[in-house]
Amino acid sequence: MISMPEEKFIIRLFNVSKQYGKKEALKDLSLNIAENEFVFVTGPSGAGKSTMIKLLYRGETASSGDIIVDGLNLARISRKQIPALRRRLGVIFQDFKLIPTRTVYHNVSLVLEVAGRKPGEIRPLVMEALEYVGIDDRADELPPVLSGGEKQRVAVARAMVGAPRIVLADEPTGSLDPDSAARIFSLLEAVHRSGATVIVATHDQEMIRRHAVRVIRLENGRLVMPAQQDERLW
Ligand SMILES: Nc1ncnc2c1ncn2[C@@H]1O[C@H](COP(=O)(O)OP(=O)(O)OP(=O)(O)O)[C@@H](O)[C@H]1O
Numbered sequence: 001m002i003s004m005p006e007e008k009f010i011i012r013l014f015n016v017s018k019q020y021g022k023k024e025a026l027k028d029l030s031l032n033i034a035e036n037e038f039v040f041v042t043g044p045s046g047a048g049k050s051t052m053i054k055l056l057y058r059g060e061t062a063s064s065g066d067i068i069v070d071g072l073n074l075a076r077i078s079r080k081q082i083p084a085l086r087r088r089l090g091v092i093f094q095d096f097k098l099i100p101t102r103t104v105y106h107n108v109s110l111v112l113e114v115a116g117r118k119p120g121e122i123r124p125l126v127m128e129a130l131e132y133v134g135i136d137d138r139a140d141e142l143p144p145v146l147s148g149g150e151k152q153r154v155a156v157a158r159a160m161v162g163a164p165r166i167v168l169a170d171e172p173t174g175s176l177d178p179d180s181a182a183r184i185f186s187l188l189e190a191v192h193r194s195g196a197t198v199i200v201a202t203h204d205q206e207m208i209r210r211h212a213v214r215v216i217r218l219e220n221g222r223l224v225m226p227a228q229q230d231e232r233l234w
């Protein structure tokens with residue numbers, strides 16, 4: 001990792017701290033994530049996992065330090081540049097965050113509409129993403145009638161439809177039964193195999209054990225460095 005050339009890192013955090021009032025949610029966090037890595041972020045409740053994910057899509061701004069995401073310095077970008085950042089990212093949340101009054105199809109197509117894709121391109125891409133996650137037969141339904149696992153598959157389709165370079169997921173399986181959770185993880189692995197960098201915040205130690213990838217562990221807002229040989233166990 002240390003010998004990797006800088007340009008191979010798609011995400012870099014330098015001494016990042018985040019304060020919410022008096023609460024320091026992240027403390028002096030520095031780390032690099034390589035292009036096409038699959039990384040778990042774990043640690044106890046309140047450790048700062050969601051805060052780290054929010055900083056990466058600029059849902060929040062760091063109190064100090066620098067965050068570089070795909071060449072963009074998030075401390076320096078203007079409001080106008082945020083859509084350009086978001087187009088490089090797909091984001092998945094524990095509570096899905098689908099628009100309940102829009103169809104499954106429209107929840108996914110909105111990403112491409114906002115990105116200014118030509119209307120003729122949109123339908124095939126949306127249907128391809130819905131087929132990929134196995135929910136194309138529900139395209140015309142509204143999210144509230146779907147099960148949790150189905151909703152999350154729509155959210156995965158929405159995250160991947162724009163072919164983003166980075167996919168961020170905050171407890172994507174936190175509200176799902178084990179079978180649905182395993183299906184969501186397989187989809188995230190497929191997104192990773194297709195070339196994206198995937199960062200998943202999760203408590204799910206079983207998932208972490210089953211997937212031999214890098215684990216970033218936070219405790220009380222700080223990075224905890226596991227011994228190299230034990231990395232998979234953290
Ligand atoms: N908007 C906010 N205002 C004040 N404090 C906040 C805010 N967001 C997070 N915090 C605090 O920052 C700390 C880190 O929160 P965060 O949500 O990042 O933890 P987490 O690791 O995602 O926890 P969980 O596993 O429960 O989701 C917590 O102490 C939390 O209470």
Ligand SMILES: [Mg+2]
Binds near residue numbers: 049050051
């Ligand atoms: Mg959280």
